[in-house]
Amino acid sequence: MLRIRDVTSSYGDIQILRGVSLDVGDGEIVALLGPNGHGKSTLLKAIAGVHPATGGSIELDGEEIRTEPPHRIVERGVAYIPEERFLFPEMTVFENLRLGAYTRRARERFDENLAFVYEIFPRLRERRDQACQSLSGGESRMVAIARGLMSGARLLLVDEPSIGLAPALKKDVYEAIRSINQQAGISVLLVEQEIEYALRLASRAYLLKKGAILFERPVSELDVAHVKEAYF
């Protein structure tokens, strides 16, 4: 589904991605691990079109999307769920979800997608009329993921969904991602600091270090200690 080859990207003069290659297949959950600041978020942003990739190729179902603007990438079925969430603070949960279904394709399937979202995140149905700026950390994370689902995406790019959450909530978020993948067959490229959770969810993992892929392994061949060693 997603085929990335030799992607480069910089922030000003500093090169962050030095030729990254990875794949995400249909219906897979793939983990992207690695130390902070080495380019994991930048890679997701580059795929989403929110930050420019200066070179290389990003192909979605065989079509090149590297230079497409962010709104076109959403139309193609890729939803980026940023770590910062970027919810619309003065709008309610429902209004945020409704805007998640901004594209025409998403609007056509609005009712089904909303029903699915409420099934995965029942708490959001209760909170539907609450303004997002008054939500707790866990709830706003859920709204961010739900809003991405409302676009009818086939591929979610999820950036550290559990960071800063209490353990019980981390578990909820992970269960949600697992359900999304299993029930709807949606692929996920997951950036995570919590190696343990990432390995429990994903089938394959990449390690990104200093802007390049250090290794790729099926999760069955990895354990937390090994991965942590590779960080340093």
Next chain:
Amino acid sequence: MDAFLNSLASGLIVGSLYAIMAMGLTILYGVSHVFNFAHGHVAVVAAYLVWFAAVRLGLALPVGVAAALLVMVVLALATYWGAIRGLLRRSEWGFGTLLFTLGLAILAEYALLELFGPRVKSVPAVLPGSVRLWFGRLALNDLFLITASVVLMVLVGAFLKRTLTGQAMRAVAQSLPGAQVVGIDIDRIYGATFIFAFVMTGLSGVLLGTKTYMTPHIGWEWMIKGFVIVAFGGLGSVPGAIVAAFLLGVVEALVTLYLGAIWIWPAWLVTFIVALWLRPQGILGGRST
């Protein structure tokens, strides 16, 4: 007492028109962070166009207004695509857009001066005549103006809440990255917002033109009043702009009654300073930008 009520009524009516102008300005700023220094002049241009159509060409008022609004749409698109869009891509975009809109204002002022001359004009009243109320006479045109303003405010509210474009505009104003992430075409929304702002402003200009005398230079006055209202109400806040506009309209009217017209500007500016001193983010301002 009658004089007071008369003044109050007048202040509310003018305030409602300032509100329409301020809404356009504050929404434009909220969405695109461009402060349009040509805002007052855009209003004057629309008013002059209607004057020209009605008084010089003898066309019916609605026709003139429709034509003026069409010109507003074209002007908005030309301003955004021709200049603002390019300016926004640079690192000094704040300064660039500021200078450009200032230049646009000067251009508009002198174009009007060339085309129409310096003598005062006003747009013909929509409804002639007046009606007697217990405290004095109320011009029917005034009644029309406040009704039109309130209707416009309701329509704008509905547009922002219920239409996809309106919601997208609010989304861009509240979180630009969030808007990108849900697939909103930011460029198109900026364009739509410019059109919306220019049309609103144009309308306010036409309506104001039926009530006050205009010269090509009155754009500066309207722009400054618009700026004070928007800052007073909170940059980007539509309810804030409306409340501030009515308040300042009434202040202006009462100051004129009790102190004299010469105190209008000091009153505006003092109110502005005091309000920002007490509440820097404006009455209903909350977010930092």
